[in-house]
């Protein structure tokens with residue numbers, strides 16, 4: 001793979017058709033749903049590209065500013081739906097670059113903690129390497145998807161909550177206690 005210097009930008013309405021062609025989500029219309037949350041002000045849907053070919057997407061991720069939907073999880077912005085796509089682009093450092101840039105966005109808005117839920121051992125190993133700590137808190141990640149026959153499915157997957165102190169102070173605060181807006 002040729003080198004890729006990743007940059008992020010928020011999704012725009014004109015991206016939605018290209019996003020669906022890049023990473024199809026069928027009747028779930030996931031890109032549109034994420035963009036709608038951005039329009040509502042509760043999240044930012046970040047799209048990743050390489051400076052070397054800025055017209056192509058290589059990844060996407062939503063930051064949910066109000067935190068995880070599960071109320072048992074401590075309040076702080078959440079990394080949601082981080083993905084590098086297509087698959088052959090994985091394991092070349094793009095996900096690592098994306099997380100670094102996302103952390104920069106989050107601290108830029110005055111937050112001190114970033115969290116994420118994980119159910120995949122390889123992704124968890126990556127997050128641990130990047131300074132996320134395993135809080136040992138498990139919760140159920142619930143989401144809805146719609147199949148080709150337009151039937152709605154409700155999924156519930158066990159997840160482990162991880163968090164990173166972005167101040168670098170190693171403080172053990174449980175959550176991003178300050179009330180900082182999106």
Ligand SMILES: CC(C)(COP(=O)(O)OP(=O)(O)OC[C@H]1O[C@@H](n2cnc3c(N)ncnc32)[C@H](O)[C@@H]1OP(=O)(O)O)[C@@H](O)C(=O)NCCC(=O)NCCS
Nearest residue numbers: 082083084090091092093094095096117118120122123126
């Ligand atoms: C998880 C995910 C976002 C990570 O992105 P990525 O681009 O593959 O991550 P990175 O390349 O930065 O790091 C992952 C691996 O690449 C290796 N790596 C890092 N930089 C590298 C580089 N410059 N060259 C080659 N390998 C590199 C890392 O050591 C790591 O090794 P591993 O395969 O043993 O885990 C991606 O794999 C993905 O989209 N997975 C499917 C969706 C998913 O599981 N999302 C997470 C939800 S919690």
